[in-house]
Amino acid sequence: MNNYDEEVVLLLQDKVRLIPSGRTSIYLVGPIKMPINLQGKVVDFTWYSWLKGEETMGNITCMIDRLSRANLAELQQSSVLVYGDIQHAEQSLIRFHSICHTGDIFGSKRCDCGYQLKQSMAQIVDHGHGALFYLANHEGRGIGLFSKAIAYILQENGYDTVDANLKLGFVDDARDYGDAIEVLKTFRTKPVTLITNNPRKLEALLKAGMSIRGRVPLWGDVSEYNEKYLKTKMERSGHLNSRGDHKGLFTLN
Numbered sequence: 396m397n398n399y400d401e402e403v404v405l406l407l408q409d410k411v412r413l414i415p416s417g418r419t420s421i422y423l424v425g426p427i428k429m430p431i432n433l434q435g436k437v438v439d440f441t442w443y444s445w446l447k448g449e450e451t452m453g454n455i456t457c458m459i460d461r462l463s464r465a466n467l468a469e470l471q472q473s474s475v476l477v478y479g480d481i482q483h484a485e486q487s488l489i490r491f492h493s494i495c496h497t498g499d500i501f502g503s504k505r506c507d508c509g510y511q512l513k514q515s516m517a518q519i520v521d522h523g524h525g526a527l528f529y530l531a532n533h534e535g536r537g538i539g540l541f542s543k544a545i546a547y548i549l550q551e552n553g554y555d556t557v558d559a560n561l562k563l564g565f566v567d568d569a570r571d572y573g574d575a576i577e578v579l580k581t582f583r584t585k586p587v588t589l590i591t592n593n594p595r596k597l598e599a600l601l602k603a604g605m606s607i608r609g610r611v612p613l614w615g616d617v618s619e620y621n622e623k624y625l626k627t628k629m630e631r632s633g634h635l636n637s638r639g640d641h642k643g644l645f646t647l648n
């Protein structure tokens with residue numbers, strides 16, 4: 396190793412955490428300053444990204460050494476925006492947001508993802524403390540962007556979101572929250588309030604041993620373009636309505 400490498404390692408050693416996760420490990424890098432234009436105002440978030448190794452990649456030096464050969468641009472990495480002191484705050488708002496290339500980036504009206512992303516960031520800032528996890532391997536409920544395009548063609552021909560995924564050989568919802576929860580636990584062990592309509596996210600947190608203080612529903616931006624999509628979420632995917640009383644699923648306050 397040359398001197399330059401040692402300098403790099405020194406710069407990074409307080410910014411890269413190794414989180415053991417079963418037989419693998421998660422490298423969490425951050426905090427990184429992230430000023431964000433939110434509804435015309437600049438808000439100071441801090442940003443972290445993480446990478447899960449299929450095998451333990453060893454210490455920081457080994458990890459850096461392998462980065463340039465890892466071809467990470469071909470894969471998706473997740474990240475989290477943190478606002479305020481989420482470690483100590485009595486109540487913290489958490490959002491697990493599944494990536495939506497079409498909704499979040501292009502502003503597609505076929506779904507409500509773009510609205511949910513901006514709205515949950517604004518809610519976290521209004522509240523004063525929280526974190527938005529942006530989950531990069533969740534495109535199309537975990538089927539990937541190309542498959543989502545195929546599923547959209549089925550949807551344009553009468554299939555709903557659930558049936559389109561099933562017809563293509565996928566399960567309705569393949570999303571896993573395990574890594575995000577491991578990362579959340581490094582920030583906070585106190586109870587969290589989740590911004591979600593999705594009971595599976597609440598169940599995943601409870602299963603992982605996190606305690607939940609409450610749930611903030613997130614509905615809005617209903618239009619002629621996404622009405623059927625939202626109805627399917629409620630009727631077939633068990634999403635909770637704003638009162639949280641859909642089909643007898645548990646309600647948290």
Ligand SMILES: [Zn+2]
Nearest residue numbers: 495498506508
């Ligand atoms: Zn979407």
